[in-house]
Amino acid sequence: MTAPVVVPVADHGVLVVFDDQISDETHARIRALDAALALTPPPGLTEIVPAMTTLLVVFDPLVTDHNAISTAVRANLAAPNTSSSGALHVIDVCYDGLHAPDLGALAERAGLDPEAAIAAHLAGKYTVGMYGFAPGYAYMYGTPESIQQPRNPTPGPLVPAGSVIIAGQQCLIIPIAMSTGWFAIGRSAASMYTADHDKPFLFDVGDTVTFRRVGADELDSRLAEQQPAEQQLTKR
């Protein structure tokens, strides 16, 4: 276990680099630093952004500087681990028909039949490693090796919000319709946005997610129920 490197970012941040490979151990260390800094924030700290192998600390340059924040980071690396193990979420997914446009292609690449690919995805235990890209994109890792495939070099057709997409060891429930080079292998009715100001997003970094299979009828009825709630979120 090597000591992380602390690198300056412009006039208002430091990036703490733990490793260049994703692992549970590295991610646990990142979560521990995140929790320690949140518990005893040094003066001028404005934001902590945990990621898969790095953690960004943003600060107010009128109050502090890179040296003081780096010192606080190093001190907190030695602090006892107060990070919680994270919540466990079970997310319902439909892997049927049009809800799973890329399931066939993924299974073929992996040399599996579609049911075996679904079983593999359902067997995975996923950790929320970081958010990225745009609001509510929670990048999870933990996709089983048997269905790990690199993303396609070019994005495919638009897939709807709630699509469950995978590439490599990563898995994501997309909160906004998008076109992607990842494999859309199912769809969930889960909304990444909660409309709860104190906990605006469904997952926190460090949470664990597993999936449960539902049929198309059940998914469709949940999607139909959900429309009003989704519209609420942008209301004042």
Next chain:
Amino acid sequence: MSTAVLHVRRAGPLVTIQDAGRPGLMRYGVPASGPMDRFAHAAANVVLGRPLTQTAIEVSLGGLSVECTSAPVTVSVCGGDFAVDHAGERRTSWAVLTLAPGDTLTISAGRWGSWCYLAVAGDIVSRRWLGSTSTHVRSDLGGGLVRAGNEIVIESAQVDDARDGPIEPPVVAQPARVLRVVLGPQLECFGPDAADVLLGNPYVLTAAYDRMGVRLAGPHLSINDALAIPSTPIVRGSVQVTGDGTPTLLFADHQTTGGYPKIATVIADDASRATQLRSGDTVQFVGRDPAAAIHAARAAASSHAHHLAVLADRPGLRTRRLLSTNLIGGAFHSPQPCRPAEGDISENPSL
């Protein structure tokens, strides 16, 4: 006080509702958004005596045309050098004017600058998300895009025509062409000469320019075999380099993490001022060590605080106020000097 309505006759792409931004949520994938040019946004509010973080309309090069359809309201247009037509009278941005019912205000691209701000003496009614009206364009969260046919409703609309008139834009309103960077945080992902190439050559803004960032054209920046690195957090001002060696400078609606390596990061004030450049303009990156970057941030904050204080109490305003007070009241009252309502501007790191 009354409710004024601005009917949007025409709006270019990327005309959005923006307050000062939504910082602190990057851990959920949410960039701060907010104005591309933070100083001009604050200035637009301050010249009306409003809180400098108040919701305003960010106008892109595509322009905006609105018609005042109900009560009169005093507004400001600050940022860049845009052409402003108020009921047939031509002006430029950096002005305060009072819209009467039936007046049309048209803002269009002028001699320089990419963004300007239409602020109002009142409260723009807008969608709020996570405590802010700032629009994140990609997700359409926050106040949202302003489109033709929209009605912009302004509650508590005030007429404050003593403020009407042109404003001398301070020098800090000019775009930054020399961008100060701290190298890294992923310099090790690049070839040994890449930093010298970045700092030793001009780069040109391409047409791939929106609220997320601008792709630059210039000498190739060689990347080691680093394209498989896990995504790392990025900030406004990050210079991210794609696999073909092309740098992109990230702005207000940036992604919060990125899988491409970052060769350098532009200091916050220069990243804000660079947004007033246009496609085809040239920038030169210069390296600064972290201590010099901190010094620059503090100098910029102090300069902005000074200029905003001057704008809040600009020459002539006091005299016009005295005159109007005397005309109405018939007696001499010492008017309160106008100050930015947030009080201590220096506490805001973004300014």
